Amino acid sequence: MTRLFFWLSGASDESLAECPSWERRKYVAFGATVLVPSAFAAVAAAYALSTLTDDWRVIAAVSMVWAFIILTVDRALLATYRAYQSFFRKLAQFSLRIVVAALMGLSISHPLALLLFRDTINTSIEKQRDADIAAARKEFDANKKAVEAKIAALDAEVATQRKQWDETFNAKFLVQDALPGAAKPMTAEEAKAKQELDKKIADATAPGREKITTIEKEITSLNEQATKLQGELDFWQKEFERELNGQRSGIIGLGPRAKSIQADQLAWRRDESKRLSGLLESFTTQLNQLRADVASTEQSLTTQAEVAAAEVLRKSQLDQQRLEGLKQQVQQxxxxxxxxxxxxxxxxxxxxxxxxxxxxxxxxxxxMKLQQDEQQRVAAIRAEPRRDILTQTKALHALFENDAEGGRFALIAYAVLTALFMLVDTIPLVVKFFSKPGPYDTLLDQDEVRFDKERLAFLKSYNRYMEGLSEGRLLHLTRNKPLEHALIEGVDRSRAAKEFLEHLLELERAFDERIRRERELVATQDGSKAAMVEEMAQAFYRDMRRRMELFFHEETPSRISA
Structure with missing residues (x-):
């Protein structure tokens, strides 16, 4: 178990074996801190995947892979930290670790926050689902109302046209004759004849009517005088009777005052009343006679007009009968x-x-199609699982913004949870950053310094060797790719190979100097000596090649055979 925690902390078992026990316990704790985020990552990934699938095998496999990725990243960041490097490099590495920890903290804490507020999130999602259903129904209601309005308009038009259809069966083509007993309208000729008759009657009765008017005026005037006189007679008659009764003068019987009233007031008024009565009777007799004469004249003229009208009517009826026959033909x-x-x-x-x-x-x-679409749309909205991370995240953010439903508490809890995972993920590096280097750090630094020194020495020797190899012709005359690779990489293989190659390089440089002088000497002589010099040079390089093949064949037979 200890070795497992050592491995998780990115430390070497051999190096930790040389360290004190307290140093080993520290790295066991580091390994445990690497394991904790991985465990939480597995839980978070499992919940996140459960919103997408119900297959536990997929959930388990992907969760383990995700946990292993988190574990590997944490282990790599912890293993690459060096206590003895410069402050700025440590700060840069620590900053990178903080960024990675923030991302990992979010990736782990977010699904766990969704799990923590699952009930509230589900309630918010269901409210949104109800709102979506209401919006869908409202949209479909508007569309259905528009279609229903069109149907109502068509029904109204159909009703109007059906009424017109019914009216075609009741259409009136002929004007009905007047009903029996109904007043027949007067024709123009009849109106003209009536006007002429009225004029004749007016002309014939004009003198009599003037006399009647004059007599009526006289009678009216006499009636007024008689009425006034009768009123005065009634007054003085009452006064006379009161005198006779002694009510005024106290003398009963025909006294002086009674006689005076009788002689001065009653006598002449009675005579005048008789005269007016005679005149009224005479004028009334004349008036009645004049009216009888006027009526007789009117009757005579009317009779003559009726006789003429009867003749005209007879002729008109004959014409009407003839027209009726023609009318029936045209009407048919x-x-x-x-x-x-x-x-x-x-x-x-x-x-x-x-x-x-x-x-x-x-x-x-x-x-009907809209109603079916509405039902399908509502059913589809109800059937939506809405368990995916994006939907739950939107609901969680909506919860953050709604303080009335504990949004502030949810936001604080989310931030605390994220900070907690960031802290857990950065604890090993934080402890290393702010703590004094331990024995393991010292041993690790010694190994790295030793390796760097050896590498630097090797690079210097290798560069010197490659410069000498590039100056000679040894590399160009091998004509064997595996041999060239062995020649170039030989210095990195073993000390014997390095010494062998350095010996060959010295021989090649000495021979090259000697052959150069020989070529200068034979340049002025015959060609046979120059050919001998070239043959000697070729024999030298063949011998060197044979030596290299034999040496590297023993060192790397697989490379030469390839």
Whole structure:
């Protein structure tokens, strides 16, 4: 178990074996801190995957892979930290670790926060689902109302056209004759004849009517005088009777005052009253006679006019009978045309009604389709699982913004949870950053310094060797790729190979100097000596190649055989 925690902390077992026990316990703790975020990452990944699938095998496999990734990243960051490096390099590494810890903390804490507030998030999601359903129904209601309005308009048009259809059967073609006993309108000739008759009657009765008017005025004046006189007689008659009774003078019987009233007031008024009565009777007799004469004149003229009108009526009836026959013929022709016209109107109305009924049927189908689509849409919204991370994250953010439902507490809890995982993930590096280097750090630094020194020495020797190799012709004359690789990489293989190659390089440089002088000497002589010099050079390089093949064949037979 200890070795497992050593491995998790990125430390070497051999180096820790040389360290004190307290140093080993420290790295066991480091390994445990690496294991904790991985465990939480597995839980978070399992919950996140459970929102996508119910297959526990997929959830378990992916969760373990994710936990291993988190563990590997934490272990790599912890293992690459060096206590003896410069402050700025440590600060840069620590900053990078903080960024990685923040990302890892979010990736781990976010699913756990969703799990922590799952009930509230589900409630928010269901509220949003209800809102989506209400919005969908509102949209479909608006569409259905528009279709229903079109159907209502078509129904109204169909009703109007059906009424017109019914009216075609009640259409009036002929004007009905006047009902028996009904007043027949006066014709123009009759009106003119009546006017002439009225004029004749007025002219014939004008003198009599003037006399009647004069007498009526006289009678009216006499009636006024008689009425006034009768009032005065009544007054003085009462006064006379009071005198006779002694009510005023105290003398009963015909006394002086009674006699005076009788002689001065009553006598002449009684005579005047008799005279006026005679005049009224005479004027009344004259008035009645004049009225009788006027009526007789009117009757005579009216009788003459009626006789003439009867003759005209007889002739008119004959003409009317003749016109009735012609009228019936014309009306029959017009009736046939009218019936044909009404049939055409009915056919047009029927076609229009059928078209509108078909259109109304189409709208009814569209309305039914909208109802079905609404039901399917609502069913689809209800069937949506809405368990994915994005939907739950949106609901969680909505919860953060809604302080009335504990949004501030949820936000604080989310931040605390994220900070907690960041702290857990950075504890090993924080402890290393702020603590004094331990024995393991010292041993590790010694190994790295030793390796760097050896590497630097090797690079210097290798560069010197490559410069010498590039200056000679040894590399160009091998003509064997595996041998060239062995020649180039030989210095990195073993000390014997390095010494062998350095010996060959010295021989090649000495021979090259000697052969150069020989070529200068034979340049002025015959060609046979120059050929001997070239043959000697080729024999030298063949011998060197043979030596290299034999040496490297023993060192790397697989490379030479390739």
């Amino acid at each position: 022709q017009q009736a046939d045309s009218f019936v044909e016209q009404q049939n055409g109107i009915r056919a047009t109305l029927r076609a229009q009604i059928d078209a509108k009924l078909e259109q109304s049927k189409s709208f009814a189908g569209e309305l």
